[in-house]
Amino acid sequence: MKPTQPKGIPRREFLELSAKTAAGIGLTSLPLVGSGCLGPSPAKTVHGACYHDCPDRCSWKVTAADGKVTAFQAGDNPYTAGKLCNKMDAFPSDVTYHPDRLLTPLKRTGEKGTGTFTPISWEQAIGEVAGKLRAIVAKSGGEAILPYSFGGNQGLVQGEAIPNRFFARLGASQLERTICGNAAVAGVLAANGQTTGVLPEDCVHSKYLVLWGTNPILSNQHLWPFIQKARDHGATLVVVDPFRSRTTAEADWHIQPRPGTDTALALGMMHIILAEGLQDQDYIDRHTLGIEELRAHVQAHNPATTAQITGLPEETIIAFARAYAQSTPSLIRVLIGMEHQANGASAFRAVAMLPALTGAWRHHGGGLMHMTYELFGEALNWESISLPAELANPATRSINMVELGKALTDPALDPPIEALLVFNSNPAVTTPNQNLVRRGLERPDLLTIVSEHFLTDTARYADYVFPATTVLEHWDLFDSWGSTYLNLNEPAIDPRGESKPNSELFRLLARAMGYTEPYLYQADLEIVKNTLKSDHPYLEGITFESLRQSGGQRLTLPEPWIPHAEGNFKTASGKCHFHDAALEHPLPAYLPVAYSEEELRAYPLHLLTLKTPKYFLNSSHANVGHLLEKEGKPYLEVHPQDAAARNIADGDELKVFNPRGRVFLTARISEKVTPGVVCMPQGYWPSLLKGGSSANALTDHRLTDMGRGGAIQEARVEIEKIV
Ligand SMILES: Nc1nc2c(c(=O)[nH]1)N[C@H]1C(S)=C(S)[C@@H](COP(=O)(O)OP(=O)(O)OC[C@H]3O[C@@H](n4cnc5c(=O)[nH]c(N)nc54)[C@H](O)[C@@H]3O)O[C@H]1N2
Ligand SMILES: Nc1nc2c(c(=O)[nH]1)N[C@H]1C(S)=C(S)[C@@H](COP(=O)(O)OP(=O)(O)OC[C@H]3O[C@@H](n4cnc5c(=O)[nH]c(N)nc54)[C@H](O)[C@@H]3O)O[C@H]1N2
Ligand code: SF4
Ligand SMILES: [Mo]
Numbered sequence: 001m002k003p004t005q006p007k008g009i010p011r012r013e014f015l016e017l018s019a020k021t022a023a024g025i026g027l028t029s030l031p032l033v034g035s036g037c038l039g040p041s042p043a044k045t046v047h048g049a050c051y052h053d054c055p056d057r058c059s060w061k062v063t064a065a066d067g068k069v070t071a072f073q074a075g076d077n078p079y080t081a082g083k084l085c086n087k088m089d090a091f092p093s094d095v096t097y098h099p100d101r102l103l104t105p106l107k108r109t110g111e112k113g114t115g116t117f118t119p120i121s122w123e124q125a126i127g128e129v130a131g132k133l134r135a136i137v138a139k140s141g142g143e144a145i146l147p148y149s150f151g152g153n154q155g156l157v158q159g160e161a162i163p164n165r166f167f168a169r170l171g172a173s174q175l176e177r178t179i180c181g182n183a184a185v186a187g188v189l190a191a192n193g194q195t196t197g198v199l200p201e202d203c204v205h206s207k208y209l210v211l212w213g214t215n216p217i218l219s220n221q222h223l224w225p226f227i228q229k230a231r232d233h234g235a236t237l238v239v240v241d242p243f244r245s246r247t248t249a250e251a252d253w254h255i256q257p258r259p260g261t262d263t264a265l266a267l268g269m270m271h272i273i274l275a276e277g278l279q280d281q282d283y284i285d286r287h288t289l290g291i292e293e294l295r296a297h298v299q300a301h302n303p304a305t306t307a308q309i310t311g312l313p314e315e316t317i318i319a320f321a322r323a324y325a326q327s328t329p330s331l332i333r334v335l336i337g338m339e340h341q342a343n344g345a346s347a348f349r350a351v352a353m354l355p356a357l358t359g360a361w362r363h364h365g366g367g368l369m370h371m372t373y374e375l376f377g378e379a380l381n382w383e384s385i386s387l388p389a390e391l392a393n394p395a396t397r398s399i400n401m402v403e404l405g406k407a408l409t410d411p412a413l414d415p416p417i418e419a420l421l422v423f424n425s426n427p428a429v430t431t432p433n434q435n436l437v438r439r440g441l442e443r444p445d446l447l448t449i450v451s452e453h454f455l456t457d458t459a460r461y462a463d464y465v466f467p468a469t470t471v472l473e474h475w476d477l478f479d480s481w482g483s484t485y486l487n488l489n490e491p492a493i494d495p496r497g498e499s500k501p502n503s504e505l506f507r508l509l510a511r512a513m514g515y516t517e518p519y520l521y522q523a524d525l526e527i528v529k530n531t532l533k534s535d536h537p538y539l540e541g542i543t544f545e546s547l548r549q550s551g552g553q554r555l556t557l558p559e560p561w562i563p564h565a566e567g568n569f570k571t572a573s574g575k576c577h578f579h580d581a582a583l584e585h586p587l588p589a590y591l592p593v594a595y596s597e598e599e600l601r602a603y604p605l606h607l608l609t610l611k612t613p614k615y616f617l618n619s620s621h622a623n624v625g626h627l628l629e630k631e632g633k634p635y636l637e638v639h640p641q642d643a644a645a646r647n648i649a650d651g652d653e654l655k656v657f658n659p660r661g662r663v664f665l666t667a668r669i670s671e672k673v674t675p676g677v678v679c680m681p682q683g684y685w686p687s688l689l690k691g692g693s694s695a696n697a698l699t700d701h702r703l704t705d706m707g708r709g710g711a712i713q714e715a716r717v718e719i720e721k722i723v
Contacts, residue, residue, distance in 0.1 A: 046490040047075070047551030050088060051158075051471040052617045053151025053180065055335065055371075055482020056222040058084050059552030062092075062472055062492035069096065069472060069492055075551045079200070079483050085221050087617050087627070094624045095470050096496065100454055102467040103497025112442050115460040122498060122508070125464050130512030132447050133170070136418045142171025143397045144418040148404065150177060152424030152620065153468075155476030155489065156531060157524045158502045159424055161385045165520055166506035168391035170513070173417070176400040178708045179431070181371070181481070184339035186707030187348025187588075188370055191356075191577055193570030198331055198369040199484055199561050204229045205365025208327030210238045212351055213262065213337030215245040218614060220335060220482060230365075236327070238320070240265070241337070243608055243637075243679050244672035255320060256674060257310040259606050259713060260341035264590040265317065266350035268306025271298040272321035273357055279325070280359025287567035288356050290579025290587075297579075297587040309590065311674060325358045329366030335482070340713040342593050345706035350588035356576035361564035375555055376479035376486065379538035384530035388519050402710035403701045405433040408440020419447040423468065423502050428457035429619035429685055432699035432712050435661045451505055454623055457685045467499040474501040475524040477531055484555050486539075488528065488547035583706075591705065593714055603658050603716035605642065608679040609695035610713075616683035623685060634689065636665040636719065637679040643669045646719060653722045656680070658715070661697030664690045664722070678719065 043065040050058045059075025069092045074084045084091075095101070105125035110116025136144050147167045153159045167174075188195045203209060203226050216223045231237055239251040240262065248254040257265050273279050274295055284291050303314040310317070324330055332354060338347050352368050360366040399407045399417075404427055408417055420441075431437050441448060441461035450462040459465050473496065476489040495501070500508075503524050510520040532544050538555040547553060569576050579586050611618065615627035622628060636654055648654065650669040655662050656678070665680055673679050686694040702711040 043070075044492075045071075046492050047487075047548065048471060048489040048492065049075075049478045049487030049552060050084070051153045051155055051476070051478070051489075052088070052620065053154055054617060055220045055480070056080075056085075057478055057480035057483050057485060057487060057552075058088070058222065059485065059487055060084065061551065064492045067493055077485060077550075077552050077554070079222055079485055079554070080552065081222065081225065083222075087615055087621055092472065094621060094627065095453055096472050096493075098454070098624065100623070101496065102452055102454060102459075102465060103499060104467060105498065106462075106465040108463045112444070112448075112461045113438075115455055117455075117465065122500070125466065126508045126512050129449055129464050130509055133419060133509070134513060136447070137170065140415040140418060143173045144415040145170060145172040146399055146407070146417045146420050147172055147175055148401065148420055148422045148425055148427055149175070150179060150401065150425040150430075151618075152426070153471070153502065155471070155478055156385050157476045157527050158474060161527050162503035162506050162520070162522070162524075163423065164387055165391065166510050167421075168387050168393070169510065169515055169517060169520060171393070171396060174396050174398040176398050176708060179401050179710050180336060181339070181709075183345040183704035183707035183709030184334065184336055184348045185371065186709075187339070187345035188334075188352045188368070190345075190349045190580060190583060190706065191352040192368070192564075193572075193577075194374055195371040196374045197355075197367045197563060198365060199372070199557070200369065200482065201226055201484075202365045202561060203227055203331055203333065203369060204233065205363070206230055206329045206331035207233075207235050208238070208324060208330040209235050210240060210324065210330070210332045211247060211251070212240045212332050212334050213347075214333060214335040215241070215247045215337065215612075216333075217246045217250065219611060222483070223333075236323070242674065242677060243610060245612070255312065255316060257312050258674065259608060259677060260338070260343055260347075260592065261310040261590070262338050262341075262347035263343050263350045263588055264301065264306055264309040265312070266347065266354060267298050267301040267588065267590065268303060268310070268317050269321040269324065269354065270294065270350075270357060271301045271306070272303065272318055273325045274298060276322070278322065279357050280362075283359035283362065284357065287361075287564070287569070288576045288578055289573055290577060293579035293587060294353075324354070328360070329363035330355070330358065330360045331366055331369060333369045335370070339704065339707075339709055340711060342702060342704060342711040342714040343591055344704045344709065344711065346585070346588045346590070349706075353576065353578055353588070356564075356578075361562070363565075364560045364562050367564060371481045372484055373479060373481040375484060375538060375557070379486070379534060379536045379555055380479065380531050381534040382531075384527055384533070388517075400703065400708055401427075402432060402703060402708075404431050405436025405440055406701055408443065408446065409436060417446065419449070421449045422458055422462075423451040423505075426456045426458050426619045428461065429622075429683070429694060429696065431701075432696050432710055433660060433701045434686065434693060434696040434699075436701070437696075451502060456619070456623070457687050460687065466505050467497060468505070469495045469499045469501045473499065474503075475528055477528045484557060485552040486542060486547065486555060487552040488544065490548060595716070599716065603718050604676065605678045605717050605719065606676060607656070607698055607715040607717045608673075608677065608713050609682045609699060609715070610679060611683065612679075612681045613683045619683050619685060622683050623688070628688070634665055634681050634684050634694070635668045637668050637670055637672045638719065639671060639673050639675045639677065640669055641675045642678070643667065646721065648719070648721050654719050655722055656698060656717050656719050658698055658717045660700060661693050662691065663693045663695065663697055667721075678717065
C-alpha cells in the first residue's frame with residue numbers, strides 16, 4: 001500500500017497529510033449526480049483490474065451475458081502478461097458469486113462476536129445508523145467517530161474519494177493509515193526524497209540484483225519474469241532475508257541475517273566499501289551530502305561488530321559488500337518486508353544510500369527499486385480525488401490504525417471512540433494486538449458498522465453490516481504502487497443482491513445526515529473521468545476511451561529511465577542525504593529494542609508473522625474453502641536447536657504464547673529460520689482456528705522508528721508442546 005500523492009504538494013508534507021484520511025487539497029465543487037453504476041448489457045466484455053493491495057495491479061477482461069459473468073481472463077499487457085495469480089484465478093466464483101457473500105444489510109440480534117444478525121432493508125439500516133451518528137456528533141463531537149479502512153479496495157473512488165469526503169464532512173477522527181508502506185517510504189525519502197527509482201521492467205538490465213527483504217515469487221509475482229530475464233542475461237541474484245522464503249530458494253545466494261538488523265548490515269557494508277575505496281567518489285562529490293559524517297559514523301560498524309549484530313559470518317558481510325560495489329549495474333529491490341521491524345524505517349534509509357555510495361544510479365537498471373505511486377501522483381488530476389480545501393482540517397484528531405486496540409480501550413482518550421466504521425479492512429485479523437482489538441470490539445457501548453463482502457471476523461462484532469459490491473460491480477480507477485500501469489475498472493454486471501459500492505454507502509449516509517454539499521454526491525464515473533483530466537506528459541495517449549478499450553495502459557514515461565544519473569534527488573538540496581541534521585537521528589542508527597534480561601528469558605524467540613500464504617491476500621480469501629484447503633493448516637517453523645531444547649518433534653502440536661495471547665500451531669522443524677527465530681503465516685481468520693486466535697494475537701502495536709508504521713515483526717514468544 002502506498003500513500004497516494006496529490007499533485008503540487010511537497011513530498012514530505014504530503015506524507016504527513018496522506019497518512020490521515022481527512023487531509024488533502026482543493027476540489028472544485030461539482031453538480032449532484034446519481035450513483036454512477038451502469039447496468040450491464042447482454043454478452044459484453046469489459047476491462048478491469050485487481051483491487052488488491054498487491055504491487056502487481058493486474059489487468060483483466062470480464063465477459064458477462066444475461067447479467068452473469070461468463071468469462072474472467074487476465075489482461076495481455078506486457079506486465080500482466082496473460083496471467084493473474086493463484087489467489088485470483090477464480091475470483092468470480094470465489095468472491096462475487098460465493099454462497100456466503102453478503103447480499104443484504106444486517107442488524108445484530110445476538111451478542112457481539114457471535115455473528116447473530118437479521119437482514120434489514122437499506123432504508124432501515126441507513127436511517128438507524130445516521131440517527132446514531134447524529135446523536136454521537138451532537139453529544140461528543142465528530143471526533144468520537146473513527147473510520148477504519150485500508151487496502152481492501154485500492155480503487156481511487158471506492159477507497160479514497162467519496163469515503164474521505166464523507167468522514168471529513170462529519171468531522172470524524174482522522175485515521176493514520178500507516179500499517180503498510182509508511183515506514184519504508186519514510187526511510188527512503190529521508191535519503192533520496194522520493195521512492196521512485198528503477199522501474200520494474202528495467203531490472204532486466206542489472207547484473208547484480210539484491211532482493212532485500214522481499215519475496216516476489218509470492219508477493220510480487222509479475223516482477224519475477226523480469227528478474228528471471230536479468231538472470232538469463234547473466235545477473236547474480238542475492239536475497240537478504242531472515243527467513244528462507246520461496247524466493248530465497250531460487251537465489252544464487254541467500255544472506256540470512258537476524259530479523260531487524262538490516263540497518264547494521266547496510267552500515268557494515270558502507271564501512272567496507274569506504275575502507276576499501278570501492279565507493280564512486282565522483283558521484284558522491286557531485287550528488288550527495290554528508291559523506292564525512294557517514295564515514296565517521298560507519299567506523300564503528302566494522303565487520304566484527306556487524307557480524308555480532310547480524311549473526312552473519314564476517315566473510316559473508318565482506319564478500320557481499322565487495323560483490324555489490326564491484327558489479328555494474330547493481331540493483332537493490334526493496335518493498336515492504338523489513339519495514340515491520342522496530343528499526344525498519346532506518347533499515348530502508350540505510351539501504352537506500354548504498355546506490356549513491358557506489359554510483360549505481362549512473363546506469364540503466366542500476367540503483368534502488370521501490371514504489372511507483374509517485375508517478376501517478378504526478379500524472380493524474382488529484383484535485384478530483386483529494387478533499388475539498390474547506391474539508392481539510394489538520395487540527396482534527398488523528399488515531400494511528402496500528403494502535404486501534406489501544407484507541408478503543410483507552411480510558412484516557414477524550415472523546416472516547418463511540419462509533420467505528422470499518423470498510424476495506426479486516427482489523428480483527430490484520431491489526432496487531434488482536435486480543436486488545438477484540439476487547440475494543442466487544443465494548444457494549446461501541447457502535448460498530450462494517451461494510452464487507454463476507455461476514456469477516458471483524459463484521460461478526462458489528463451492530464450493522466452493509467453488503468459491498470465487488471470489483472466486478474462498480475466503476476473505479478486504479479493507480480499502482482508497484483507497477484507503471486494505469487487501469488480503468490468498468491463494471492461487468494449489476495450489483496448482486498442489495499450490495500452497493502462504498503461510494504454509494506457514504507452518499508446514502510450523507511443524505512440521511514442532512515448534508516447538502518454537492519461534492520459528497522459526485523458520481524463514481526464522473527470522478528474517474530475528472531481524475532484523467534490532466535495534460536501531464538505521462539498521460540499522453542491515455543484517455544478514458546483508450547483505457548476502456550485496452551484495460552491497463554503503461555504511463556508514457558521517458559526512455560531510458562535513469563532518474564538519478566545526474567543526481568536530481570527530490571530532497572531539499574537535490575542530493576542524496578547521507579546525513580540530515582534535521583532528523584532525530586541525523587545518520588541511520590541501528591537501535592534495537594532494549595528488552596530486560598527477564599523478558600528475554602521468558603520470551604526468548606523472535607516471532608515473524610509473515611504473508612507467506614500463497615492463496616490469501618492478507619486476510620482476504622482465507623474463508624474460501626478450496627483456497628483454505630490448499631493453503632493447509634497453519635504451522636510454526638522452528639529451528640532444530642530450539643525444537644530440541646524443548647523436546648519438540650516435527651508435527652507436534654504447539655502453544656505459542658506471550659503476555660498478549662496464545663496461538664495453537666503445528667511444529668515444522670526446519671532450517672528455514674535461524675536459531676532464536678520462529679515464523680508463522682499471517683492471514684488466517686482466528687474464528688477458523690483452534691483456540692480462536694491467529695498471528696496478530698502475538699504481535700504488539702509498537703510503532704516503527706520513523707513513519708509511524710507498525711513494528712508488527714518485533715514480537716517475542718515462547719513455545720511449548722501440548723501434551
Ligand atoms: N500471496 C500474497 N501476496 C501478497 C500479500 C499476501 O498476503 N499474500 N500481501 C501483499 C501486501 S499487502 C504487501 S505489503 C506485499 C509485501 O510484499 P513484500 O515486501 O515481499 O513483504 P513481506 O511478504 O511482508 O515480506 C517479505 C520478506 O521480508 C522478510 N523480512 C521480515 N523481516 C525482515 C528483516 O528484518 N530484514 C529483512 N531483510 N527481511 C525481513 C520476510 O521474511 C519475507 O520473506 O505483498 C503483497 N502480496
Ligand atoms: N501479523 C501481521 N499482520 C499484518 C501484516 C503482516 O505481515 N503480519 N501485514 C500488514 C499489511 S502489509 C497490510 S497491507 C495489512 C492488510 O490488512 P487489511 O487492509 O485489513 O487487508 P485484508 O485482510 O485484505 O482485508 C481487506 C477487507 O476488505 C474487504 N473489501 C474488499 N473490497 C471491498 C470493497 O469494495 N468494499 C468494502 N467495504 N470492503 C471490501 C475484503 O473483503 C477484506 O475483508 O495487514 C497488515 N497486518
Ligand atoms: S493479487 Fe496481485 S498478482 Fe494476483 S491478480 Fe491481483 S494484482 Fe495480480
Ligand atoms: Mo501491505
